[in-house]
Structures are given as structure tokens and as C-alpha cells.
Amino acid sequence: MDTMAQDYYQTLGLGKTASADEIQKAYRKLARQHHPDLNPDDKAAQQKFKDIQLAYDTLSDAEKRKMYDQFGPDYERAGGSPFSGRGGGRGGFEDAFGGGGPGGFQFDGDLGDLFRQFTGGGGAGAAGRGGRGRHQPPAKGRDLTTEHTIPFNTAILGGEASIPVRRDGKTESLQVKIPAGVETGKKIRLRGQGEAVAGASQGDLIVTLNVASHPFFKRAGKNLELRLPITIGEAVLGATLDVPTPGGTVALKIPAGSSSGRRLRVKGQGVRQANAESGDLFVELQIKLPDGLSPPPEKLSDEAQQAIKHFESLYSGNERGKIIW
Numbered sequence: 001m002d003t004m005a006q007d008y009y010q011t012l013g014l015g016k017t018a019s020a021d022e023i024q025k026a027y028r029k030l031a032r033q034h035h036p037d038l039n040p041d042d043k044a045a046q047q048k049f050k051d052i053q054l055a056y057d058t059l060s061d062a063e064k065r066k067m068y069d070q071f072g073p074d075y076e077r078a079g080g081s082p083f084s085g086r087g088g089g090r091g092g093f094e095d096a097f098g099g100g101g102p103g104g105f106q107f108d109g110d111l112g113d114l115f116r117q118f119t120g121g122g123g124a125g126a127a128g129r130g131g132r133g134r135h136q137p138p139a140k141g142r143d144l145t146t147e148h149t150i151p152f153n154t155a156i157l158g159g160e161a162s163i164p165v166r167r168d169g170k171t172e173s174l175q176v177k178i179p180a181g182v183e184t185g186k187k188i189r190l191r192g193q194g195e196a197v198a199g200a201s202q203g204d205l206i207v208t209l210n211v212a213s214h215p216f217f218k219r220a221g222k223n224l225e226l227r228l229p230i231t232i233g234e235a236v237l238g239a240t241l242d243v244p245t246p247g248g249t250v251a252l253k254i255p256a257g258s259s260s261g262r263r264l265r266v267k268g269q270g271v272r273q274a275n276a277e278s279g280d281l282f283v284e285l286q287i288k289l290p291d292g293l294s295p296p297p298e299k300l301s302d303e304a305q306q307a308i309k310h311f312e313s314l315y316s317g318n319e320r321g322k323i324i325w
Contacts, residue, residue: 001020002214003067004052006051006055006073008054008055008058008059008068008073009055011051011052011054011055012027012030012055012056012059013030013054014026016069018059018117020060020062023056023060023208024056024060024147027052027056027060027147028119028149028210030052030148031049031053031056031148031149031210032051032149032210032212032279033150034048034049034052035047035049035212036049036162037150037151037154037161037162038151038182038212044179050171051166052163053146053164053166053171054166054171055167056146056147057144057145057146057166058166060145061145063299065234076276087163089281093190104282110198116294117187118255137200139197139200139222140197140200140202140203141195141196141197141200141201141202141203142194142195142197142203143194143195143204143205143206144165144166144167144193144194144195144203144204144205144206145205145206145207145208146163146165146205146206146207146208147207147208147209147210148161148163148207148208148209148210149209149210149211149212150178150182150209150210150211150212151212152211152212152213152214152217152219153214153246154178154181155181155182155183155209155211156181156182156219156224156246156271156272157179157180157246158177158178158179159177159178160175160176160177160178161175161176161178162174162175162176163175163176163207165193165205167193167194167195167205168196174190174193174205176188176190176207178209179273179274180272180273180274181222181271181272181273181274182209182211182277183209183211183219184209184210184211185209185210186208187206187207187208187209188206188207189204189205189206189207190204190205190207191204192266192322200202208310219271220282221271221272221279221282222270222271222276222277222278222279223242223270223279223280223281223282224245224246224269224270224271224279224280224281224282225281225282225283225284226243226282226283226284227283227284227285227286228241228243228252228283228284229286229287229288230254230258230285230287230288231287231288231290232285232287232289232290234254234258235254235258235259235260235285235287236256236257237256238253238254238255238257238258239253239254240252240253240254240255241254243266243283245266245269245273245281246270246272246281247267247268247269250266250269252264255286258285259285259287260285260286260287261284261285261286262284262285263282263283263284263285264282264283264285265280265281265282265283266280266281266282266283267280268280269281
């Protein structure tokens with residue numbers, strides 16, 4: 001059995017007394033590090049990600065963790081397991097995400113038809129319907145929950161993500177559509193992708209999304225922010241520079257006489273969401289000194305020192321005189 005020797009606590013780098021908050025923090029850190037989208041050609045990282053996902057799915061659930069601590073990785077097969085034949089957690093998730101007929105998909109209870117099933121799921125049926133008297137609601141399998149980290153670009157533009165899920169004793173991957181503009185904490189409900197129970201429809205899978213950071217861009221609501229390095233010449237004389245944006249490369253005009261900290265707006269190149277106006281991209285200029293100025297001043301050429309002194313003579317007054325506490 002592939003999980004026989006696996007220690008879920010060790011997988012997350014934790015001790016058996018770890019709190020729920022420590023488990024969540026460890027999972028998020030490791031999930032970002034070994035995410036398949038960030039390691040597309042690394043089979044070891046992909047397997048590690050599946051192991052991390054399995055460990056978190058178990059230890060983040062209080063009842064599963066209790067059973068795991070007692071029986072180990074085979075807790076699901078242990079006699080008297082409280083997870084067999086039970087639709088645990090259904091009411092709370094239904095309240096959080098809204099109702100709706102089984103068999104469909106919902107995003108935060110509002111956006112439908114966003115996902116396609118990668119593996120076969122149990123169809124919704126009329127199981128549990130009483131033959132006489134009052135209608136009884138159909139029995140439903142247990143809902144599953146998981147977290148998944150997506151790249152910053154995918155969160156802004158939308159796309160697809162391969163999400164591993166542990167169910168019925170094995171790990172599978174679901175290919176899920178990610179709508180444009182999602183943020184960390186958003187939940188996706190995949191109907192019929194939870195655990196199955198004999199004589200009932202499958203439960204649902206609820207995925208909580210985490211968005212990885214970007215090395216250059218930041219998000220501020222529906223807008224994006226970028227710090228753009230420019231040369232002294234570009235700042236003094238002005239220039240037109242190519243800048244990457246979610247919609248492609250744009251030509252950004254740098255006005256002559258720009259100082260560090262000046263913000264320029266590129267309309268419509270922020271976060272894009274369905275049926276909503278796109279945000280803007282705000283570019284903050286940062287003047288970068290040439291690498292040749294990094295040595296001690298006494299090692300600079302006479303020409304460079306004279307040029308710097310000339311620039312210095314152009315300042316008028318005390319540039320910091322207006323700063324007060």
C-alpha cells in the first residue's frame with residue numbers, strides 16, 4: 001500500500017501536537033514550493049505535492065486526524081470508521097455556498113458551468129426518494145475539502161489547474177477551470193466530486209484557492225501595480241518604453257523630468273473579471289543608477305565625477321526641508 005509507511009506529520013514537517021493553524025501554515029508553504037504548475041517537469045515535486053495534499057486533507061479534519069492518530073494511514077479501513085456511510089459537513093457547506101440541484105458546478109454559489117470533470121463522477125439521481133407519503137431528500141456522500149495554490153498569472157487571466165484529491169483510498173487529479181480575477185480565499189465547489197456512499201449520490205469537493213505571489217507585479221483590488229526601473233537619461237529626457245501587461249506589451253511614455261516615485265496609469269490593464277470593468281495598471285517609476293557608479297567615489301573617472309557634480313548643482317534649495325514629524 002502506497003501510504004503504509006507515510007507519516008503525515010513528518011510530510012508537513014510538524015510534530016503530533018501541531019495546532020490547526022500550524023498545519024495550515026505548513027501546508028501553504030510546502031504546496032507553493034512543490035506545486036505542479038511551478039515544477040512542470042519535476043516528477044518528484046509532483047509526487048511530493050500529492051503527499052502533502054493527502055497529509056493536509058487528513059490532519060486538517062479533526063475527526064480524520066483523531067482516527068489517523070489511532071489507526072495510522074489505514075484509518076479509513078479500520079472497523080467502525082466514522083467516515084463510512086456518512087454525509088458529514090453537508091449542511092455547513094450548503095449554507096456557505098447556496099443550494100442547487102446535484103450534478104452541477106458552482107463558484108461561490110453564483111457562477112455556474114465553470115468546471116469540467118476530468119475523472120468520472122457519480123451522477124445525481126433520485127436515490128432516497130420515499131415510495132409513499134412525504135418526499136425524502138436524496139442521500140448524499142461526504143463532502144471533501146482541500147486547498148490549492150495557483151500562479152499569480154492564472155488568478156488574473158484565468159486558466160486551468162490540475163488539482164489532486166484524495167478520495168476512496170486513492171489520489172486522483174481533477175482538471176478545473178479557474179475564472180479570471182480570483183483572489184486568495186475564494187472557494188470552488190465541484191459537485192459530485194466528493195466521497196461516494198452506497199445507495200447515494202457522491203458528495204462535493206470544495207477547493208479553497210491560494211494565489212502565489214509575483215516577482216514584479218502586485219494586486220490592489222481590481223488594479224495591478226508595477227515598479228519600473230528607468231535610467232537617469234530616461235527620467236531627465238523622457239522616453240517611450242515597452243512594458244509587459246496582462247493584455248500584452250504596451251508602449252508607455254515616460255514624461256521628461258520624471259522623479260522616482262512618479263505613478264503612471266495604464267487604463268484597462270489591471271484585473272479582468274467577467275461582467276465587470278477591468279482595473280488599471282499603475283506603474284511606479286524607480287530611477288536606477290548605472291552599475292558603474294557602485295565603486296567608491298574616489299574610484300570614479302574624472303568625467304563621471306564632474307557629471308555628477310553638474311547634476312548636483314542643478315538642485316535648488318533643501319530637497320528635504322519640508323519634511324516634519
